[in-house]
Amino acid sequence: xxMVDPVLQGLVDSLNAAYCLCxxxxxxxxxxxxxxxxxxxxxxxxxNVDNGLPAAVxxxxxxxxxxxxxVALRQANxxxxxxxxxxxxxxxxxxxxxxxxxxxxxxxxxxxRNDGETRIYNVGKYVDRLLIKDGLAKLVxxxxxxxxxxxxxxxxxxx
Amino acid sequence: xxxxxxxxxxxxxxxxxxxxxxxxxIFAAEQRNxxxxxxxxxxxxxAEIPNAGDFRATHLGETPVVLxxxxxxxxxxxxxxxxxxxxxxxRSLRGNQADGAFVCVYHxxxxxxxxxxVGVPFRRGMKGVGGYEKDFDLASHSLEKLRVESYxxxxxxxxxADIESLDDFLGPVMRKYIDRVFQRPIxxxxxxxxYMAGNWKLYSENSRDSYHGGLLHxxxxxxxxxRQSQDSAGELAEQGFHNVFTFxxxxxxxxxxxxxxxxNREMQGSAKLQDERLxxxxxxxxxxxxxxxxxxxxxVVLQQIQNTLATRQIVTHGVDKTELVWTYFGYADDDEETxxxxxxxxxLVGPSGLISMEDGEAVELxxxxxxxxxxxxxxIEMGGDDVRGYYAPLGMxxxxxxxxxxxxxxxxxxxxxxxxxxxx
Numbered sequence: 367x368x369m370v371d372p373v374l375q376g377l378v379d380s381l382n383a384a385y386c387l388c389x390x391x392x393x394x395x396x397x398x399x400x401x402x403x404x405x406x407x408x409x410x411x412x413x414n415v416d417n418g419l420p421a422a423v424x425x426x427x428x429x430x431x432x433x434x435x436x437v438a439l440r441q442a443n444x445x446x447x448x449x450x451x452x453x454x455x456x457x458x459x460x461x462x463x464x465x466x467x468x469x470x471x472x473x474x475x476x477x478x479r480n481d482g483e484t485r486i487y488n489v490g491k492y493v494d495r496l497l498i499k500d501g502l503a504k505l506v507x508x509x510x511x512x513x514x515x516x517x518x519x520x521x522x523x524x525x
Numbered sequence: 526x527x528x529x530x531x532x533x534x535x536x537x538x539x540x541x542x543x544x545x546x547x548x549x550x551i552f553a554a555e556q557r558n559x560x561x562x563x564x565x566x567x568x569x570x571x572a573e574i575p576n577a578g579d580f581r582a583t584h585l586g587e588t589p590v591v592l593x594x595x596x597x598x599x600x601x602x603x604x605x606x607x608x609x610x611x612x613x614x615x616r617s618l619r620g621n622q623a624d625g626a627f628v629c630v631y632h633x634x635x636x637x638x639x640x641x642x643v644g645v646p647f648r649r650g651m652k653g654v655g656g657y658e659k660d661f662d663l664a665s666h667s668l669e670k671l672r673v674e675s676y677x678x679x680x681x682x683x684x685x686a687d688i689e690s691l692d693d694f695l696g697p698v699m700r701k702y703i704d705r706v707f708q709r710p711i712x713x714x715x716x717x718x719x720y721m722a723g724n725w726k727l728y729s730e731n732s733r734d735s736y737h738g739g740l741l742h743x744x745x746x747x748x749x750x751x752r753q754s755q756d757s758a759g760e761l762a763e764q765g766f767h768n769v770f771t772f773x774x775x776x777x778x779x780x781x782x783x784x785x786x787x788x789n790r791e792m793q794g795s796a797k798l799q800d801e802r803l804x805x806x807x808x809x810x811x812x813x814x815x816x817x818x819x820x821x822x823x824x825v826v827l828q829q830i831q832n833t834l835a836t837r838q839i840v841t842h843g844v845d846k847t848e849l850v851w852t853y854f855g856y857a858d859d860d861e862e863t864x865x866x867x868x869x870x871x872x873l874v875g876p877s878g879l880i881s882m883e884d885g886e887a888v889e890l891x892x893x894x895x896x897x898x899x900x901x902x903x904x905i906e907m908g909g910d911d912v913r914g915y916y917a918p919l920g921m922x923x924x925x926x927x928x929x930x931x932x933x934x935x936x937x938x939x940x941x942x943x944x945x946x947x948x949x
Binding site: 419422429438521522 | 618619713714715716717718719720721722741743744746747748796798799800802803848853864865868869871872875876877878879882883885886887889
């Protein structure tokens with residue numbers, strides 16, 4: 367069993383922690399900056415992944431599409447007012463290829479709406495590829511594979 | 526005007542007593558008169574179960590149903606309820622039952638793919654003790670079987686023994702538009718399931734409501750891509766309860782860049798898309814229709830929005846619990862690049878859809894706002910108080926919503942009046 371590089375582990379975990387806080391604090395405009403320009407971000411049901419089906423509820427294959435989605439959420443889309451809270455596991459590094467790392471981590475997103483009740487909203491795992499450059503990790507691709515295939519009302523804020 | 530309007534309610538279908546979204550007796554009557562009555566309900570696509578033994582769990586109204594392709598290739602559907610104690614027999618969402626046998630885990634009653642009981646344990650007891658009587662007839666203890674018919678790969682089921690054929694139920698106008706989407710073989714791309722805390726009829730009205738399109742869904746105008754010159758029209762089936770909307774692009778206009786030239790000032794937002802590929806539309810059916818939304822009563826919407834193809838099955842889990850099962854598909858001969866384009870286009874639709882996510886919120890707002898509002902009513906008179914077979918242009922009318930209620934009341938009739946009295 368190989369030793370996990372603690373520096374690499376720290377970079378990935380730090381990225382995940384900052385990413386989740388960014389979303390939970392509502393700083394959506396900063397969210398695309400966690401990705402490289404030529405990125406892929408998907409939110410996809412586990413039932414699709416398990417059955418080899420590609421359809422995702424969010425599929426952005428450029429950073430521009432991430433920015434467009436944030437602008438749409440801010441200016442156009444109508445959805446219930448809510449707060450999100452991500453709880454994430456420590457990342458498991460699943461592969462290293464040059465300056466690219468593969469990693470997976472579990473997440474749970476709790477959501478609180480105007481009625482004040484906090485509900486388990488979406489649970490799943492991140493399947494990631496990260497570019498490590500200048501002591502910083504950036505997402506090349508993030509696939510949010512969600513177990514909670516019953517989406518309550520709608521899924522607006524990124525996972 | 527409708528003589529069968531619920532007691533105390535104003536005329537229908539231009540107004541609806543809010544009771545219909547909350548009354549559990551009306552919900553029960555809908556299950557009897559609509560979902561188990563004289564309708565054909567959508568159950569799934571043939572393409573979801575291509576091989577012998579393939580099955581998929583689905584619903585008809587609130588009733589759990591399993592769709593199976595038998596060993597001989599024919600499609601069957603049966604209620605997922607063991608004839609012994611009522612347990613759910615099939616416990617997976619999908620799979621393949623190679624031997625064609627479905628066995629209840631509770632007491633091991635075994636059924637074939639058609640739902641016929643083929644075996645029970647200890648049928649003769651053991652050593653002369655226990656077991657069933659000699660005249661116990663397996664076939665008369667089968668799963669409840671539905672009548673099943675397909676049209677262009679869309680599978681429908683019914684509990685009604687004497688309903689007209691599916692072709693006649695859909696009618697020529699609806700069939701023409703189904704033909705349009707299913708012009709060539711399809712392949713399933715995946716699913717999403719959206720659960721709304723609202724009554725199923727609020728969603729059925731929403732999918733027939735052209736009035737809200739440009740007002741609730743602000744993605745297009747926000748990004749300066751509202752196309753005033755597009756043509757739109759709505760057509761209804763004779764009964765009023767099925768309808769189709771089409772929006773066609775102006776001739777020759779397929780570029781995002783040219784949309785802005787014709788937008789009116791009010792609808793023209795300042796935001797610009799960074800990645801215009803999201804809105805690329807590649808015409809692939811021999812017409813200029815970029816949006817086709819077809820609501821087939823009572824339980825499915827068929828859509829082509831740009832290059833997204835999908836069915837949205839409406840599952841009624843309770844008076845204020847509605848599930849929308851989106852089944853996304855493409856054409857079987859799509860190459861990888863076309864599939865990728867469809868996946869990119871899918872950002873527009875579904876529970877995260879940039880032009881459709883609002884529908885779930887609208888349903889819930891109406892459900893929440895009408896709590897305790899029995900005797901008060903909606904107002905559905907945009908564009909008139911009648912139901913017309915054809916309406917154009919769209920956006921300034923609620924013609925198809927009135928058509929929904931016309932068809933609904935024809936089926937509910939006395940049942941609605943009686944249940945309203947009972948709960949008064």
